[in-house]
Amino acid sequence: MTPKVAAYLRDVAPATPCLVLDVDRVEQNYRRLMAAMPLARVYYAVKANPATPILERLVGLGSSFDAASLEEVQACIAAGARAEAISFGNTVKKESAIRTAYAAGVRMFAFDSEAELKKLARSAPGARVYCRILVGNDGAEWPLSRKFGCEIGMAKDLMVQAGELGLDPYGISFHVGSQQTKTAAYEVAIGRVAMLFTDLAEAGVNLRMVNLGGGYPVRYRQEVPEIDDFGAAIMGAMAEHFGNALPEIVIEPGRFIVGDAGVVSAEVVLVSRKAKDDPVRWVYLDIGRFGGLAETEGEAIKYAFRTPHDGAADGPVTIAGPTCDSTDTLYEKSNYRLPLALESGDRVELLSTGAYVTTYASQAFNGFRPLAEHYV
Numbered sequence: 001m002t003p004k005v006a007a008y009l010r011d012v013a014p015a016t017p018c019l020v021l022d023v024d025r026v027e028q029n030y031r032r033l034m035a036a037m038p039l040a041r042v043y044y045a046v047k048a049n050p051a052t053p054i055l056e057r058l059v060g061l062g063s064s065f066d067a068a069s070l071e072e073v074q075a076c077i078a079a080g081a082r083a084e085a086i087s088f089g090n091t092v093k094k095e096s097a098i099r100t101a102y103a104a105g106v107r108m109f110a111f112d113s114e115a116e117l118k119k120l121a122r123s124a125p126g127a128r129v130y131c132r133i134l135v136g137n138d139g140a141e142w143p144l145s146r147k148f149g150c151e152i153g154m155a156k157d158l159m160v161q162a163g164e165l166g167l168d169p170y171g172i173s174f175h176v177g178s179q180q181t182k183t184a185a186y187e188v189a190i191g192r193v194a195m196l197f198t199d200l201a202e203a204g205v206n207l208r209m210v211n212l213g214g215g216y217p218v219r220y221r222q223e224v225p226e227i228d229d230f231g232a233a234i235m236g237a238m239a240e241h242f243g244n245a246l247p248e249i250v251i252e253p254g255r256f257i258v259g260d261a262g263v264v265s266a267e268v269v270l271v272s273r274k275a276k277d278d279p280v281r282w283v284y285l286d287i288g289r290f291g292g293l294a295e296t297e298g299e300a301i302k303y304a305f306r307t308p309h310d311g312a313a314d315g316p317v318t319i320a321g322p323t324c325d326s327t328d329t330l331y332e333k334s335n336y337r338l339p340l341a342l343e344s345g346d347r348v349e350l351l352s353t354g355a356y357v358t359t360y361a362s363q364a365f366n367g368f369r370p371l372a373e374h375y376v
Contacts, residue, residue, distance in 0.1 A: 001306070001351060005263050008376050009349070016267040016347065017287035018372040021354050023053050025261035030061055033216070033253055036231030040249040043087050045214050046072040048254025048355040049262070053375040055079035058257075066214075066252040070097035073106060083107075087211075089173075089252065091116060091132055091148050099123040110173060112150045117158055121165035128170035129162050130211055131155045133196070135189040140177020140215060141300050149174065152196055159205050171209025171247065172196055178255060179301060180215035181224050183233035190234070194241035210238070211250040218259035218352050221302045227256065255355040262354025264292070264303075264371065268346045269322050280316045283338060285348070288321010288328040292361035292371055293350075296330040306349040309339035323366045 002022040009020060033042060043066040044058050050072060056079045058065070064085040067073045070093075076086050083105025088098070091112040098109065102124040109124055111117050112132045120129055134149035150158070155172065162169040172193050176185040190210070197207050212234060217224040238246060270284040287293060295301035314337040321328035342348075361370040 001263050001349065002261070004376050008374065009263070009265055012374075014265065014372065014374055016265050017285075017291060018265050018374060019262050019292075019353065019358055020265060020374045020376060021049070021051070021054075021258070021262035023057050023261070023375055026054055026057055026258055026354075027061060029257050029261065030058065030063065032227055033251070033256060036227045037234060037249070037251060039235070039246070040212070040251045043089070043211075043250055043252045044257055045089075045252045045254030046076060047359060049258045049358060050075050051358070051373060051375060052079055054258060055081070066254075067101075067106075070094075070100055073101045073104065077104060087250075087252075093119070095119045095123050102127065108170070111158070112148060112155075114158060114161070117162060117165065117167070121162075121167055125166055126168065128168045130171040130173050130209060131158050131162075131169075132173045132175070132211075133192065135174040135176055135185075135192060137177030137180075137185070139180055139182030139185050141179035141181065141217075143177045144175055152192060155196060156199050156203070159200055159207070160203055163205060169200075169205050169207065171207050171211060171250075173211030173213060173250075175213035175252075176215045178215055179217045179224075181217055183225055183230050185215075186212060186230065186234050187237040190237040190241055197242075197247070207247065209248040209250060211252065214252040214254050214256070216251075216253050216256035218255055218355075220352055221304050258354040260352040260354065262352070262357070264350040264353040264357060266348055266350065268342060268344055268348060270344055271342055280318055281338075283317045283319050283342065284322055285319065285330075286322050287350075287371060288323055288330060290323055290325070290328060290362045290365040291321060291368060292357040292359075293321070293330060293353075294360035295356055299331055299334045302331070302334055303353060304351045305336075305338065306351060307339055307342055308346055308348075309341040312339045312341050314339045323368065325366075 004022045043064040059080040065076045066089040068090040087108040089110045132149045137143035159169040174189045266285045266287045319331045
């Protein structure tokens with residue numbers, strides 16, 4: 001929690017549940033990332049948190065943007081971003097969205113299939129395109145499975161076809177999974193990309209860009225490697241596989257930029273037990289999975305908590321949200337412990353919740369409104 005966020009919570013005490021986010025920390029994280037990978041161009045993953053104050057600050061810093069939808073493209077432009085600085089990075093797009101983004105000036109698009117490539121050829125003629133390949137997600141706390149990307153052999157054929165269709169076969173992308181905790185994941189993926197570059201050069205295709213995706217982690221309950229560790233591993237792998245002929249390097253950070261800039265403030269609604277002698281208390285908050293904490297699915301992302309009673313005696317808890325849905329249980333198997341003095345009406349903070357919270361919140365499940373947002 002930054003001093004600005006702490007002061008806002010203390011002095012304003014906004015109604016819960018809410019997110020309070022320090023935009024200065026966003027800038028600090030952007031600068032840290034640039035220092036760790038100075039040869040890379042940052043395309044902020046807008047889906048992590050598309051709030052206008054964040055986009056405007058990043059525009060001022062010279063960032064580019066990775067948009068997952070036409071609406072995100074339009075939000076970036078409204079915040080002052082140049083259309084040429086936006087990559088339409090979702091490999092699944094309506095053709096109408098491609099056409100509208102192209103008309104607005106967007107010229108860089110992702111794909112991972114022949115059908116998507118043909119849509120781009122029809123509706124974004126001459127655009128720079130990059131093919132996303134499948135890579136392993138070992139070490140990621142929020143893996144991306146097989147929904148996006150294609151096998152390397154298919155990628156080679158598609159990039160050849162891209163040129164034949166009048167598009168500019170610009171580069172290759174991958175994503176090693178969100179909240180990636182192993183630097184080796186990037187090193188292995190870069191090696192695969194380098195082989196594909198060689199194969200395509202032999203086929204007469206002039207690739208110029210490698211998109212390393214996102215995945216750069218923030219600290220929740222456990223320590224993670226520093227961004228400098230990722231930078232050293234990535235640049236070492238790039239030098240090993242590409243030598244002095246380095247291609248353009250693109251990165252798409254989201255969580256790393258905004259995650260630890262934000263704190264969710266919540267209220268304890270109820271503390272109860274399922275039996276008199278049950279050692280495990282159930283702690284119900286006024287925010288849950290449907291209120292924005294979707295990444296607690298499978299107890300994947302484990303947020304750290306701060307309470308008014310920290311340092312006092314504690315005990316095991318199951319933590320749940322307020323809705324009338326049994327799946328709205330956040331942590332039951334991850335050995336959370338909270339103070340025994342915790343009671344209804346206490347305010348608690350969930351730390352490092354600046355990413356993937358506001359945009360995951362349902363509109364009105366059980367009538368609960370999405371959490372409020374405060375940018376300071």
